[in-house]
Amino acid sequence: MSERVRREVRELVDGFGPPRPGLAARAVAGLPDRPARRAVPRWTVATAAALVVLTGLLLWAARSLPRAAPAEPAGVAALEGRPLASVPTSGPTCQVDARRANVVAANAMVTLVSGSGVPLAGLVTVQTVYKPEVASTVGVTAGPDVSGPVLVRGHRLDGPGTLALALAPATPARRELTLGAGPAARRWDLRLQASAPGCYAIQFDGARFSEQAVLPLWPHSPTSLQQTMDPAQARVAVRAAVTGARPILLPDAIGADWRTDVGATADGFTVRYTDPSGSGRTVTVATAVANPPQSATRSGPGFHGDSRSLYVVNGATRILLWHQPGVYDHADPSYPGVPYELTATGLSDAEFWQIANSLA
Amino acid sequence: MCTQELIERSLAGDRSAFELLIEPLVEPGYRLACGMLLDRDEAEDAVQEATLKAWLKLDSFRWGADPRPWFLTIVANHCRDVRRSRWWSVLRGVDPQRAGAAPLEDLAGSLDLRRALARLPVQERALLVLHYYLDLPLEEVARVLGITQVAAKSRLYRVLRRLRGHLDMCEAGT
Numbered sequence: 001m002s003e004r005v006r007r008e009v010r011e012l013v014d015g016f017g018p019p020r021p022g023l024a025a026r027a028v029a030g031l032p033d034r035p036a037r038r039a040v041p042r043w044t045v046a047t048a049a050a051l052v053v054l055t056g057l058l059l060w061a062a063r064s065l066p067r068a069a070p071a072e073p074a075g076v077a078a079l080e081g082r083p084l085a086s087v088p089t090s091g092p093t094c095q096v097d098a099r100r101a102n103v104v105a106a107n108a109m110v111t112l113v114s115g116s117g118v119p120l121a122g123l124v125t126v127q128t129v130y131k132p133e134v135a136s137t138v139g140v141t142a143g144p145d146v147s148g149p150v151l152v153r154g155h156r157l158d159g160p161g162t163l164a165l166a167l168a169p170a171t172p173a174r175r176e177l178t179l180g181a182g183p184a185a186r187r188w189d190l191r192l193q194a195s196a197p198g199c200y201a202i203q204f205d206g207a208r209f210s211e212q213a214v215l216p217l218w219p220h221s222p223t224s225l226q227q228t229m230d231p232a233q234a235r236v237a238v239r240a241a242v243t244g245a246r247p248i249l250l251p252d253a254i255g256a257d258w259r260t261d262v263g264a265t266a267d268g269f270t271v272r273y274t275d276p277s278g279s280g281r282t283v284t285v286a287t288a289v290a291n292p293p294q295s296a297t298r299s300g301p302g303f304h305g306d307s308r309s310l311y312v313v314n315g316a317t318r319i320l321l322w323h324q325p326g327v328y329d330h331a332d333p334s335y336p337g338v339p340y341e342l343t344a345t346g347l348s349d350a351e352f353w354q355i356a357n358s359l360a
Numbered sequence: 361m362c363t364q365e366l367i368e369r370s371l372a373g374d375r376s377a378f379e380l381l382i383e384p385l386v387e388p389g390y391r392l393a394c395g396m397l398l399d400r401d402e403a404e405d406a407v408q409e410a411t412l413k414a415w416l417k418l419d420s421f422r423w424g425a426d427p428r429p430w431f432l433t434i435v436a437n438h439c440r441d442v443r444r445s446r447w448w449s450v451l452r453g454v455d456p457q458r459a460g461a462a463p464l465e466d467l468a469g470s471l472d473l474r475r476a477l478a479r480l481p482v483q484e485r486a487l488l489v490l491h492y493y494l495d496l497p498l499e500e501v502a503r504v505l506g507i508t509q510v511a512a513k514s515r516l517y518r519v520l521r522r523l524r525g526h527l528d529m530c531e532a533g534t
Contacts, residue, residue: 002520006492008473009395013493016394016403023404024386028379182374276397278478296507 015280032167033178076178077149079205086157140204141179150179150188151205151303157214161196181206192217197330225327227262231273234260238269244329245269245287245338253358254281254283281346283355287328288341303356308335317344318352363427371418378418382411385428388494389435395489396439396482410435429496432504443529476523484519491516 142150153176154163164173173193194200194217201212229237231254239248241264250271256259258273268287275281301308301320309322323337331337342359344352369377386407392404393410413434421430477485483505490501502512 002492004473005477005488005520005523007490008477009488012474012477013391013395016400018397019387019390019404019407023407024379024411026381027386028375028415031375031378031412033373107474161489163442236409277475280398280400281400295421 007245012278046258075147075207076151079149080176081208082205082210084153084155084203085201085210100150139193140179140190142179143208146181146206146209148181148207150181152177152202152203153205154178154192154200156194156196156198156200158199159196161194161198161200163195163200163202163217164193165202166191166193229260229262231256231258231260234262234271237262238264238271242266242269242287246327248326249340249359250285251283251342251355251358252360254356256285275346282344283347284341284343285359286341286343306337313349317343317345318347318349318351320356364424367418367421367427369408378415381427381500382414382431385431389431391493392432392435392486392489395493396486397470397476405455406438410438414436419497429500429503431469432490432494432496433506436504439486440482473523480519480522484515486513487515488519 025151049218114133116345118275140152152165154165155161156163162175164175165177166173167177167190169187177190179188190200190202192200198217199214200217201214204211204213227237231250235250237247238250242248244311248269251273254273255275257276259276261272261274262271270284270286270288273283297313299311300307301309301311303311303322306322306324309320312319320340320342322340323335324340325336326338328336328338332339342356347355362379366377367380368379389407389410390403393406394400395404397406410431417434421427452469479489480488486505487501490496490504491498496504498512498516499509502509505512507515
C-alpha cells in the first residue's frame with residue numbers, strides 16, 4: 001500500500017511540472033535590503049555571553065554600541081537626486097503623449113519609449129496585469145542592457161496623491177524601491193497603492209536611463225467578500241457585493257460541485273472555480289485589465305461584440321479578454337465597458353468556449 | 361563555499377550568497393508547495409514568499425543546522441496560511457504569463473487514489489509529500505511539520521489506513 005501511495009504522491013506532484021526556470025533567481029531578486037551585519041562565530045557568542053554574566057558593566061557597554069547602518073546600494077543616492085519627471089497628459093482620461101505608450105488597456109506588452117519618442121527596446125518594459133478595483137500589480141522586466149540599481153518611484157500627475165510601491169506579494173509598501181538588475185534579476189512584480197484616484201506616473205531611474213509609465217489607479221477598496229461557496233451561491237453573492245459594475249457575468253456551464261472561491265469589493269470581483277477531482281483544472285472570471293504574454297497564440301474573436309477582444313492560448317492556459325458593454329465606475333473612456341478576463345487552465349478549446357458562451 | 365559561509369555572507373546582506381544557499385532548496389520547496397496547494401502558480405508564489413521569509417528570518421537560523429528542513433518548514437507554514445486565507449490572491453491580478461496548469465494526461469487508472477490524496481487535509485498531504493516524494497525520514501518530516509516523530513508516525517499510519525479504506529470502498533463500488 002505504501003509503495004502505491006508513494007507512486008501516486010510522486011505522480012500527483014510531478015503532474016504540476018517542474019518549477020519554471022529561474023525561480024530561485026526571481027525569488028532572490030525581489031528581496032529587500034538587509035541591515036549590514038557581520039555574522040559572529042559561535043565561540044565568540046559563548047565567550048561574550050560568559051563575559052556578560054561576569055560583568056554587568058560589559059553588558060551595559062555592549063548594549064550601548066551603535067547599530068550597523070543599513071547597507072546602501074551604490075549609486076542609489078545619485079538616482080534619488082533626479083527629479084520626478086512631469087509627463088504630459090492630455091485630458092482627464094490619463095492619456096499620455098501620443099509618442100508614449102499608455103500602458104492601460106493596451107492588451108499588449110508595452111515598451112516604454114524615451115523622451116525623444118524613440119523606442120528603447122530592451123531597457124524596461126511594463127506589463128499590466130493589474131486589477132484597478134482591488135489592487136494594482138504591474139510586471140516589470142529589465143532588458144539585457146540594464147544592470148545595477150533601478151530606482152522606482154511614482155507620483156500623481158493630475159492632482160494631489162501619493163503612490164506607494166511594494167514588491168509583490170508581501171513586502172511593505174514604500175515611497176520608493178530599488179531593484180537590483182543583473183543577469184539573475186530581470187523580472188519583478190510591483191504592487192501599487194494609490195492614495196487617491198487619478199493618473200499616476202511610475203518612474204524608473206537606472207544608471208543610463210530614466211523612463212516613466214503612466215496609468216490610472218484607484219485606492220485599494222477593502223474586500224467585502226472573501227469566501228468559498230458553491231457556484232450558485234457565488235452568483236448571488238457577487239451580484240450583491242459588486243455595485244460598481246454591471247452586468248456581472250458568471251458561467252453557467254460549471255459543475256455544481258466545483259469549489260468556488262469568491263473575492264469581491266464594491267468595484268469588482270474574482271471568482272475562481274476549481275475542479276474537485278484535483279486534476280488542476282481551474283476557471284477564473286474576473287473584472288480585470290490584463291495583457292497576455294507576447295509568445296502566446298492570439299486571435300480576435302469579437303467576443304460579445306467587442307472588436308478588441310482577445311483570445312490567447314499559452315500552453316495549457318486559455319485567456320479571453322474583453323470589455324462587456326455595460327456600466328463600470330472606473331471605465332476607460334477610450335475603451336468603454338466592463339473589463340473582463342476569463343482564464344482557464346487544463347481545459348480543451350471546446351470546453352473553454354462552452355464556458356465562455358455560458359457567461360450570463 | 362560551505363553552507364555556513366553562505367549563511368554568514370547572507371547575514372551580511374550578500375544576495376548572491378543567499379541565492380547559492382537557497383537554490384538547491386527551491387525545487388524541494390516547490391514540490392512540497394505543489395503537493396499542499398495543488399496549484400503550480402500558487403506553489404511558485406509560495407516558494408518566492410518563503411524565500412523572502414527565509415531572508416528576513418535568517419538571523420533565527422540555528423548555527424550548524426541543515427537548511428533544508430528549515431526552509432521546508434517556512435514553505436509548509438506559508439502554504440498552511442495560504443490555505444487558511446485562500447483569497448489573498450484576490451489582492452493581486454492574475455498574471456497570464458505565469459499561469460499554468462498540471463497536465464491532465466495520465467490520470468486514468470489511479471484517479472480514485474489521486475482524488476483521495478487531493479482531498480486529504482493539507483497537513484496530511486504535506487506529510488505524504490515530505491516522506492514519499494522528498495524521501496525525508498520521519499524525524500525530519502516531524503521537524504518540518506512542527507510535531508513529534510511519534511506523532512508523525514501515527515499520523516502517517518492513520519493516513520495510509522484511511523486511503524486504504526477509501527480504495528476498498530471504491531473497489532467494492534465498481
